[in-house]
Amino acid sequence: MSPFRFSTSPLDTAALQRDVRDESCGGFASFEGWVRNHNEGHAVTRLEYEAFAELAEKEGARIVEEARTKYGVTRAACVHRVGSLALGDVAVWVGVSAAHRDEAFRACRFIIDEVKHRVPIWKKEHYVNGDSGWVNCERCALPAAHTHEHAHEHHPVTPAPAPDYSRQIALREVGAEGQARLRAASVLVVGAGGLGVPVLQYLAGAGVGRLGIVDADRLEPSNLHRQTWYALNECGQEKSSLAAARVHALNPEVRVEAHALRLDAHNAERLCAGHDLILDCSDNFATKFLLNDLALRTGKPVLFASVYQYEGQLQLVRGDDATACLRCVWPEATRDGLVGNCAEAGVLGPVPGVFGSLQALETLKLLLGLPGLNPDEMLIFDLITLSTQRLRARRQPECAAHRRAARTAPLPAPEELELQFGSLTDATSAGFVFVDVRDTREREADPLPAESLHLPMSKLLTDAATLDLEGRYLLICATGKRSAAAAGLLRSQGFSGSHSLRGGLKSLKASA
Numbered sequence: 006m007s008p009f010r011f012s013t014s015p016l017d018t019a020a021l022q023r024d025v026r027d028e029s030c031g032g033f034a035s036f037e038g039w040v041r042n043h044n045e046g047h048a049v050t051r052l053e054y055e056a057f058a059e060l061a062e063k064e065g066a067r068i069v070e071e072a073r074t075k076y077g078v079t080r081a082a083c084v085h086r087v088g089s090l091a092l093g094d095v096a097v098w099v100g101v102s103a104a105h106r107d108e109a110f111r112a113c114r115f116i117i118d119e120v121k122h123r124v125p126i127w128k129k130e131h132y133v134n135g136d137s138g139w140v141n142c143e144r145c146a147l148p149a150a151h152t153h154e155h156a157h158e159h160h161p162v163t164p165a166p167a168p169d170y171s172r173q174i175a176l177r178e179v180g181a182e183g184q185a186r187l188r189a190a191s192v193l194v195v196g197a198g199g200l201g202v203p204v205l206q207y208l209a210g211a212g213v214g215r216l217g218i219v220d221a222d223r224l225e226p227s228n229l230h231r232q233t234w235y236a237l238n239e240c241g242q243e244k245s246s247l248a249a250a251r252v253h254a255l256n257p258e259v260r261v262e263a264h265a266l267r268l269d270a271h272n273a274e275r276l277c278a279g280h281d282l283i284l285d286c287s288d289n290f291a292t293k294f295l296l297n298d299l300a301l302r303t304g305k306p307v308l309f310a311s312v313y314q315y316e317g318q319l320q321l322v323r324g325d326d327a328t329a330c331l332r333c334v335w336p337e338a339t340r341d342g343l344v345g346n347c348a349e350a351g352v353l354g355p356v357p358g359v360f361g362s363l364q365a366l367e368t369l370k371l372l373l374g375l376p377g378l379n380p381d382e383m384l385i386f387d388l389i390t391l392s393t394q395r396l397r398a399r400r401q402p403e404c405a406a407h408r409r410a411a412r413t414a415p416l417p418a419p420e421e422l423e424l425q426f427g428s429l430t431d432a433t434s435a436g437f438v439f440v441d442v443r444d445t446r447e448r449e450a451d452p453l454p455a456e457s458l459h460l461p462m463s464k465l466l467t468d469a470a471t472l473d474l475e476g477r478y479l480l481i482c483a484t485g486k487r488s489a490a491a492a493g494l495l496r497s498q499g500f501s502g503s504h505s506l507r508g509g510l511k512s513l514k515a516s517a
């Protein structure tokens with residue numbers, strides 16, 4: 006008899022116990038789940054259980070078998086009721102015989118937990134007021150199960166297999182809810198080469214709902230040692246369409262769009278629109294920096310992967326003002342040609358395979374809300390020595406891309422540019438740092454009666470980099486005219502906390 010089965014009639018627990026009895030065992034543990042008279046504030050009168058029997062029996066049997074090997078249990082069984090149940094009925098029974106009590110308890114607990122989580126069973130509750138509702142139907146939300154059933158109805162002879170995510174749903178961190186999150190997600194993959202191939206394979210396999218593929222290249226024989234998804238007789242064809250066809254063959258539930266284009270400044274925004282996350286699987290810096298700047302402009306996260314010979318790195322750019330971007334890390338915008346791509350530098354096939362797989366993994370974790378690569382770090386993996394490093398990626402205050410983005414992004418309710426103070430002490434207590442914008446001669450002739458930075462108008466733009474983008478500055482000149490202009494200029498450069506002392510030093514003297 007199968008160790009996991011369904012029963013349409015009331016369970017005879019004494020008989021079930023006799024079935025798993027083992028003379029050699031010192032421990033027996035059982036669990037009974039009963040129909041109770043209420044759920045979430047509703048008075049329940051009876052309930053019904055339904056299951057996709059064929060799928061459920063297979064998965065249930067697998068669970069009992071897992072428990073047996075995991076805990077070294079001699080005999081175990083689980084029986085679940087289906088159909089209509091009355092209050093107080095035993096809905097599910099688990100029994101385990103083991104040499105010792107600890108294994109028996111743990112295996113019993115494992116089986117009931119896993120059955121609740123993994124087996125497609127759901128229940129319909131009937132309430133006192135005549136209403137009813139489906140509850141606990143984690144699996145109802147799963148298109149796979151429905152499609153499978155429907156396939157049986159329409160094609161009774163050869164049912165079309167439906168995608169089955171059970172191996173990942175089995176994970177506590179995924180479950181039916183996580184699967185629904187993946188299904189709702191939309192990811193743009195820029196590059197369908199060495200990195201893009203494993204990325205697309207795993208994202209399609211995982212059931213990510215929508216995938217966009219951007220790649221202008223056609224398949225070449227020299228690609229195949231690392232892009233092993235494709236075939237030699239497909240050389241000359243567009244990679245984006247080849248990849249889209251592969252995605253569809255692997256998982257027809259995924260909505261896939263192919264763009265045989267090179268990402269550029271004109272099409273980048275349009276291509277990224279509608280996607281939650283962008284994956285950089287490109288092999289050139291032009292594309293990487295374009296995506297970086299787009300992330301900062303739109304606040305759309307980009308997960309970057311780069312490979313050079315035996316080494317590669319991963320970095321997540323969240324696109325906000327607080328965390329690092331690619332240009333924070335590589336300020337002197339590395340140009341193409343400075344660092345070789347695969348064509349010039351050479352690469353072993355599995356190297357991009359490893360990084361593409363890591364990128365796919367980080368993507369799934371991001372979509373599922375699991376911990377992973379932080380936005381303030383870079384993962385560097387040397388595949389010769391097999392050593393990994395997580396380097397700090399700092400948000401650089403002088404980063405040009407960040408500053409440009411701050412300039413184009415709407416400021417959150419800008420503060421008044423010009424402020425009036427009775428004395429410099431008042432301004433100090435309001436948290437301002439003074440910036441004297443007068444020239445050196447003026448400054449010496451009429452010194453500020455407080456500590457200040459000196460940033461003369463003539464050097465305003467070149468020296469602004471010494472200021473902190475988040476700093477609160479009060480710019481001061483003799484009459485408040487130059488300082489107002491300077492504060493406006495600094496704000497346009499992203500220094501949103503720049504202010505001008507209205508009336509300048511003259512106003513302070515007048516009020517003193």
Ligand SMILES: [Zn+2]
Nearest residue numbers: 330333404407
């Ligand atoms: Zn930056």
